[in-house]
Amino acid sequence: MKYILIYYTKSKYLHFVKRNEKEFKTIDEIRSFLFDNIVVYENYFYVLIIIKCVLKFRRRKMTFKEEVLSTERIYEGRIINLRKDKVTVVHGTSTREVIEHNGGAVLIAVTPERKMVMVRQYRRPADKIMFEAPAGKIDPGEEPLVTASRELKEETGYTAGKVKYLTRFYTSVGYSEEVLNLYLCTDLVPGETQFDDNEALDIEEWDIDELHEMVMKGEIDDAKTIIAIEFAHNLV
Numbered sequence: 001m002k003y004i005l006i007y008y009t010k011s012k013y014l015h016f017v018k019r020n021e022k023e024f025k026t027i028d029e030i031r032s033f034l035f036d037n038i039v040v041y042e043n044y045f046y047v048l049i050i051i052k053c054v055l056k057f058r059r060r061k062m063t064f065k066e067e068v069l070s071t072e073r074i075y076e077g078r079i080i081n082l083r084k085d086k087v088t089v090v091h092g093t094s095t096r097e098v099i100e101h102n103g104g105a106v107l108i109a110v111t112p113e114r115k116m117v118m119v120r121q122y123r124r125p126a127d128k129i130m131f132e133a134p135a136g137k138i139d140p141g142e143e144p145l146v147t148a149s150r151e152l153k154e155e156t157g158y159t160a161g162k163v164k165y166l167t168r169f170y171t172s173v174g175y176s177e178e179v180l181n182l183y184l185c186t187d188l189v190p191g192e193t194q195f196d197d198n199e200a201l202d203i204e205e206w207d208i209d210e211l212h213e214m215v216m217k218g219e220i221d222d223a224k225t226i227i228a229i230e231f232a233h234n235l236v
Helices: 027-037 144-156 208-216 223-235
Strands: 002-010 017-024 050-058 068-076 080-089 092-101 104-109 115-123 128-132 135-137 159-170 179-189 202-207
Touching (some): 017 027, 104 115, 104 144, 104 223, 115 144, 115 208, 115 223, 128 223, 144 159, 144 179, 179 223, 202 208
Parallel strands (some): 104 179
Antiparallel strands (some): 002 050, 068 080, 080 092, 115 202, 159 179
């Protein structure tokens, strides 16, 4: 372990304060330095005064990049694949189960009345009807921006005059590669929906401030939707 002593010196005649750093290997070295220097040294031009001391500990970095030693495919599906990676860790080797997913696009579709287009649909993993921002998966070889425009039309019927990329985020980085791209869709033109054969959605329009209040009250429990609403609340 190394210790960094941060201290400040002040000139009596030039009226400036200088920040200094000095590295030590032991606490005893610091004590000796302080004993020798927390005094005033005077000469014709300069007075050294230590006016503040702060200890900062520099510990060994804990970040460790794992290297993949081998990979085993466990499952291949229509939407996801599952693999098991054998990796190096700090004290040897371990395994990581990783879900492979193409990712998707999440849409903040805002009407001229500052209302956000939302959908309700039954989700089997949650076993309930979820209240969500429109979203959809990226098809193989498809650009996320294309996905955003396509999913907006399919799920809501709207076409956006402007589609602006905002950010991207991992949905559950502990075990999934899935990344969602967030887009702001404005200048909406209504039209007909184009649901997939296995989709059944209700489309609603909600005031953004009201949606924000619902998030703050814990009434919305879909992560991507919470992110979308909070971006909308701050940007629109």
